[in-house]
C-alpha cells in the first residue's frame with residue numbers, strides 16, 4: 001500500500017451507445033444533441049471532477065446481419081464534441097477515445113494539440129487499439145492488424161505524436177532552431193515535414209490507455225499517464241494495481257507517474273435499502289426482455305428470438321463455431337459451451353428466468369449505498385491501492401424528453417413497457433457533497449517531456465484524500 005495520502009481522481013464517463021446508459025428511459029436525452037454532452041460536462045465540472053471522458057465506436061454494431069439498435073444508434077465525432085465542450089466549460093479536462101489503429105499520427109497530433117489550445121490546456125487522449133477487423137472495413141487501409149501489431153503500432157503512434165508535439169513552431173526544441181521540422185521513420189510510419197500547430201499549453205496532452213492484455217499493460221507502463229481499467233472490484237483492483245505499478249520501473253518511471261482509474265458505476269439512495277432497490281430497478285432497465293435474448297444469442301451463437309425472456313434457458317447448447325452473430329463488439333467468451341454450463345447451474349440454483357440470469361451475470365454496479373457509504377468505499381479503494389481514482393459512468397444521461405427513435409428496417413426494439421418498474425424519487429439526487437475551494441488552474445508554460453497527470457489539475461470533488 002502507498003505510504004503517502006493519495007488524492008482521489010474522478011472522471012465522468014459518457015460511454016456511448018449501449019445498455020449501461022439507460023437510453024430507453026423516457027427521461028433520457030439524445031445521444032447526439034449537443035445539449036446532452038453539455039449537460040453532463042457542466043455537471044461534472046460543477047462537481048469538480050478532474051475530467052470528462054468520451055468513449056468511441058467507429059462502426060455501428062450489427063446483430064444477425066442487421067444494425068443493432070436495441071439501445072440507440074450512432075454518435076457524433078469525439079474531437080468535434082470535445083472542441084464544442086471546450087467553449088462551454090472552463091476547467092474540466094476533456095478526454096477523447098481515439099484509435100491508434102485507424103488514425104494517422106500527423107493528423108491526430110494536430111487535432112489534439114488544437115484541442116489543447118482551444119481548451120487552454122485540458123486535452124487528453126485515450127489511446128485504444130480497436131478490437132475487430134469488422135471495424136477496419138470502414139477505413140482506407142481496410143484489413144486489420146493482429147493483436148501484437150496493434151500494440152506495436154500504438155506504441156509507435158504515441159512516440160511519433162510526442163515527437164510532433166516537440167517540434168513546435170517556435171523552434172525551441174530543436175538545437176538548430178528549425179521551425180516545426182520533424183522526420184520520423186519506423187515500421188509503421190515514414191513521415192517528415194513541419195508540424196503546423198504552435199506548442200500547446202500542456203505540450204503533450206495527457207495520454208490514457210484502456211487495454212487489459214499483457215501487451216496493453218506493458219504499453220501503458222511505457223507510454224501512458226492514466227489507465228482506464230475494467231477492474232472496479234476491491235480485490236481484482238488491487239491485483240491489477242500491483243501488476244501495473246510494478247511494471248513502471250522497467251521503463252524508468254515511478255509508480256505515481258501512472259494513475260489507475262477503473263470504470264465504475266454508482267447508485268445512491270437516502271438509505272442503503274433505497275439504493276439497493278434503485279440498483280435493482282436500474283438493472284432491469286439496462287436489461288430489457290429483448291436485450292436479454294440478444295445477450296444470450298451473443299453467447300449461444302444462435303437465433304433465440306422464439307424464446308420467452310421470462311422463461312427458462314434454451315435446452316439447446318450454444319453453437320461454438322458461430323462467433324459472428326454480433327459484429328462490432330468483443331465476444332464475451334472463448335468457450336461458450338463452458339459458459340452455458342455455468343449459467344445453467346446459476347439459473348437452476350436461483351430459479352432464474354433468462355432475463356433474471358442476464359441481469360445477474362452482467363451486473364456492473366460497483367458502488368451502491370448512501371452517499372456516505374459510497375464515499376467511504378471509494379476512500380477504501382484508493383487508500384488500499386485498488387486504484388488512484390474512478391471513471392464513473394452516468395446511467396441516465398440527462399433529464400428531459402426522449403428523442404431517440406428506432407430506425408425502420410433495423411433490429412428489434414424493446415416495446416416500451418417491457419422495461420423496469422417505475423422509478424422512485426430519491427432524496428439523494430439532491431445530495432451535494434462538500435466541496436473545497438478550487439485551487440488555481442494548472443499554469444501554462446513549456447511542457448515537460450513526459451507531463452505529470454494533471455488533466456483538470458487539482459479540481460477534485462468530494463474533499464477526499466485517502467489516509468491510512
Ligand SMILES: Cc1cc2nc3c(=O)[nH]c(=O)nc-3n(C[C@H](O)[C@H](O)[C@H](O)COP(=O)(O)O)c2cc1C
Pocket residue numbers: 054055056057097099127128129130131209210211212213214215216217228229230263
Ligand atoms: C474500461 C474500458 C473502456 C474502453 N473503451 C473503449 C472505447 O470507447 N472504444 C474502443 O474502441 N475501445 C475501448 N476499449 C477497448 C480497449 O481499448 C482495447 O482495444 C481492448 O480492450 C483490447 O485490448 P486488450 O486486448 O489489451 O484488452 C475499452 C477498454 C476498457 C477496459
